[in-house]
Every structure is written in C-alpha cells, then in structure tokens.
Amino acid sequence: MSSIIVSGKPPTERPALQTTGEPLKERAFKWLLWGCMAIGIVTLVTLLTYMLVKGLPRLSTQLVTNMPSQVNPDTAGAQSAIAGTLWVMTFTALFAIPVGILSAIYLEEYADTERWWNRLIEVNLLNLAAVPSIVFGILGLAFISRGLGFGPTIITGALTLGLLVLPVVVIASREAIRAVPRSIRMGSLALGATKWQTIWRQVLPASVPGMATGSILALSRAIGEAAPLIMLGVSFVTFTPDGLFSRFTTLPVQIYRWGSLPQAAFQELAAAASIVLLLLLLVMNSIAILIRNKMQTRW
Amino acid sequence: MSTLTVDKHAAAAGAEGFLRQQRARHGEKLVYVVLLVSALVSVATTIGIVFSLVVPAAQFFAEVPLREFLFGTDWAPNFQPPSFGVIPLLVGTFLTTVIACAIALPVGLGAAIYLSEYASDRARKTLKPALEVLAGIPTVVYGFFALTFFTPLLKVFSPSENLPGTFNAFSAGVIMGVMIIPTVASLSEDAMAAVPSGLRQGAFALGSNKRQVSTRVVVPAALSGIAAAFILGISRAVGETMIVTMAAGLQPNITLNPFEFVETMTAYIASSAGGDIATGSTVYKTIFAVGLLLFIITFVMNMISIRLVRKYREVYE
Secondary structure (H helix, E strand, O other): OOOOOOOOOOHHHHHHHOOOOHHHHHHHHHHHHHHHHHHHHHHHHHHHHHHHHHHHHHOOOHHHHOOOOOOOOOOOOOHHHHHHHHHHHHHHHHHHHHHHHHHHHHHHHHOOOOOHHHHHHHHHHHHHHHOOHHHHHHHHHHHHHHHOOOOOEHHHHHHHHHHHHHHHHHHHHHHHHHOOOHHHHHHHHHOOOOHHHHHHHHHHHHHHHHHHHHHHHHHHHHOOOOHHHHHHOOOOOOOOOOOOOOEOOOHHHHHHHHHOOOOHHHHHHHHHHHHHHHHHHHHHHHHHHHHHHHHOOOO | OHHHHHHHHHHHHHHOOOOOOOOOOHHHHHHHHHHHHHHHHHHHHHHHHHHHHHHHHHHHHHHOOHHHHHHOOOEEOOOOOOEEOOHHHHHHHHHHHHHHHHHHHHHHHHHHHHHHHHOOHHHHHHHHHHHHHHHHOOHHHHHHHHHHHHHHHHHHHOOOOOOOOOOOHHHHHHHHHHHHHHHHHHHHHHHHHOOOHHHHHHHHHOOOOHHHHHHHHHHHHOHHHHHHHHHHHHHHHHHOOHHHHHHOOOOOOOOOOOOOOOOOHHHHHHHHHHOOOOOOOHHHHHHHHHHHHHHHHHHHHHHHHHHHHHHHHHHHO
C-alpha cells in the first residue's frame, strides 16, 4: 500500500514518500498477533505432552479391568469411571438430542419471531448456553437428586448434563435447519405435502449431518464436565452401573479425586485417566469432522 | 413466517371449493404441540434454576441478614459460631477472574485480529480448529495441569520459599485465561468478519496499512461484538469451577496477592456439596445463597453480551 504514489509529484520526491518507520511497527504488530496465536497453541502442546509423559506408564489394560482405589494406587484402574461415563453419556444423548432437535424445529419452522414468547425462548436459550455448569449442578441437586429423590444416580446425571448441553444442541440444529434452502420447502409444499411432511421428508434428512455434528460436539462438552456431577454428590464408586437408578462415577470426577491427592502415584493415574478422556474426545470430534466433510450437502 | 402466508393462500383457494381440505389434520396439530413443549423445556430449565436457587436462598436470608452476607468479611459457615460474610469468596473470584482476563482478553483479541485480518485461508483453516481444541479440553484436565505442572513450574522460578503456595490464584487464573482465549477469539472474529469489506477498502485507499486498518477501522467497527466477547469471557471466568477448585484453594482468604491461596464462589459451592451435608441445614442453604449471587452476576453479564451481539448484527447484517 505504501508504494501508492500521489500523482503530480516529481519523481525525485518518490523516496520521501516511501514510509520508513512504518514497516518496523507493522512487523512488530504482526509478531504480536503471532504471539497471541502461539500462547494458545504452545499451552495446548505442553498440556498434551505433559499428560502423555506423566500418564503413559499407567496407560495399560489395568485401567480398564480394575476398579478405582484411593488407597492402593498400584492396582487401581478406572473401570467404574469409564463404564459410568459411557452409561451417563448414552442417556444424556437420548434425552438432549431429541428434545434439542424438536426445539430447533419449532424455533426455525413454526415460531413467529414477532411474538414475545418466541423471542423469550430464543434469548433464554442464549442465556442458558452461558450459565455456569455448576448452576446446573445446583438445579440437579435441588430438583432431581434430592427433590425427586433419585440421588446421585445415572438418571440424575444424565438429566442434569442433558439440560446443560441442550442449548448447544438447539443452536447447532437450528443452524443446520436454516442451511436448507427455502426453495426445497416451497417445492414440497407446492406438491401438496403438509407442513410436517415437508419437514419430516425434506428438511430433516437434509439437515441430519449438521445436527449430528452439533450433537456430537454438545456431547463432547458433557463428557468432560465434572462440576455439576460433583454438585450432585457423584463420588467414589467401585462398581459398574447396572441401570438407570444405579450410582456411578465418571472419568472427570475420578480425575478430580485422584488429581487432588498428593501422592505421585495417584497423580499418574489422574494423567492416565485424562489421556483416556482426551482419546474419547478425539474419537468424538473425529466422527463429527468426518460427518461434516463427507455427508454435508452443498446446495 | 413465510409458510404462514402459504397457509393463507391455501385457505383462500379452499374458499373457492375444489381445493377444500378433506379432513382435519389432527396429526399436524399434535406435532406442533410436541415441538412447542420441547422448546419450552429450556424455559422450564431457567424457571427451575431460579426456583431451586431462590427458595433455599430466601430461607437462608431469613436466618442470616442480607447485610451480614453481602458485607461480612469472614466466611466460616462450618465454625462455631458460624460467620456468613461472602466478601472473601467475592475477592477470590475477583482475583482469579482479573488474572484470567488479563490473559484471555488481549490474547483472544490479538488472535482474532490475526485470524480475521492477517491469516491466509490455509493458515486459518489449520489454526482455528487448533485454537478450538483448547476450548474442548475438559476443565478438570486444566485444573490438574495447573495444580501439578504450572504451579510447580512457578515455584522453580520463584525467589521466595513460601510463595507461590501449592494453591494459588495466579496459576488457576493463568490456565483459566488460556482456556477462555478461544471463546473471546471466536466471538471477536465473528464480529470482525461482519464488518463490511468496503470499510477496509476505503481505509486502504486512503493509504492506511494493514495494522492501521485493523486497529483503527475493523476493531472500532466491530466494537460492540468484541465487547460482547469480552463480557462473555469474563462471565465464563466467574463461573468456571474445576480449575479454581483444584488449583486456587479451598480456604477463604481476603488478599490481592496472586500467589496466595483464595477460595472462589464456585469452589466453595463445589467443595461443600461434595460432602454429605443434611438437606435444610444452614450450611446446605449457603450453597444456594452463594449460587444465587453467582447466577445473578453471570446472568447480568450474559444479557449485556446478548444485547451487544444483537446490536452489531443489526448494524451490519
């Protein structure tokens, strides 16, 4: 940009017009921005390396076959935590994904945004998405765990985490529905389909990849949550859950318990459990990216 | 809305006779009701949160005066006699939040400017997901990292024997700040992307360089969106639980020394609910009183942030 020459100036003045101090400032600014990017990336790499170095020695089949212990680190595993995580995530998904998608269909296809109650639902969702997770834990503790008397069981955990990630599912599903062009709906309606037939046979199939991606990302938020579960009273458990009303523990809760113990052996276990959790997240995110890349329709 | 008009046309055609609907479609109405009920789940959640906080908190304030709670400087609910001054918890939250924001806000904004104004398409495609991975790492893993890696690292470089302690606000704040960078960066970048390119081209045409365009045109033009990102970042720092519970400490402390231990509101809530306290006891109710305060603080910030985002969308989209 600095090479633009104002017309009418004699050629001899050209060097004077070239900026001298700017490039340095400009370069410094660019380096500053690079530094900002680097802080995040470097921390990420450091964190992953640290977890690997610390946890790798304990990353064996013992982690899957043995039960956790707070006394005996040598034989401790994380079987109940891994099983509990899978159980609670299954029911979180079964609750949050259908409700989230149905809400999204309502908001995108049926709601008249001129009406105050529909705007309220929308603002409410945006706010809920930013409410601290521990507040959802308080809700779960007061209403589901103690209010309904379920205690710290799978169903309490799944409902609490489900409500926590519901806004994420709704927001992602709305985007997926919005990406379906209006002409598809118009065509279907013009051929005599009812509104629901149009949604069920045209809009939903076209937005499934987007919804799946959003739902997996929402679940990957739920799978790492420890705070709301600790609120519910989820704690140390040495058996795998056998039903909706079984007590349980999850990987994040187990990482918290082990990580807070001073002995080095428990901290290695916490790091190993973190690796398992991060691997689960990696798998989920890979599936999400795969769906997004392979299945997404381009209109 | 568009479909409403279609229905009207259908009704008009029906009036002519031959296109009249043959039977009432109860299924369509049922679908509508099911969808509406699903959408109301989120509203019920908010109402549930408010009720679950307000009812026990009201009982708490019947036992402990509001003034003592808000202005008391001693937080010792389990002591005899107990004391319920929330100031130490507020100071703890304030200190860790300030440290986190000192990292997350400038760095997040810088990363957003880089991604939006400087990065090539290829660089953006690799760097943005990498940054988003940061936001996807479970907070309990960050907490563990802060406690067992970052704090010991600080101690190596510390000239003092006792500080920083095993639990300190600095370590928790810094790691929390790094965790929040992607939130700030991604929302700020959205706001900058919404700035019309005509504004940039105009500034370039007047002889500005990239830095000037970024800092004097794009950032001011995206200011309301950036402010929204900042407020949301602060709100996340206030509400973050696991990092501060694990790394900042569980003992209330009125201090502004970042290398001392502090207890935040969230850490208090998480640590006291973990035990088997009796439903209905005053200590049980403190969870809800502190939770209500936390909810009000984050709610106000979230609302301001939502308003600001709407403002820039109205201007540019």
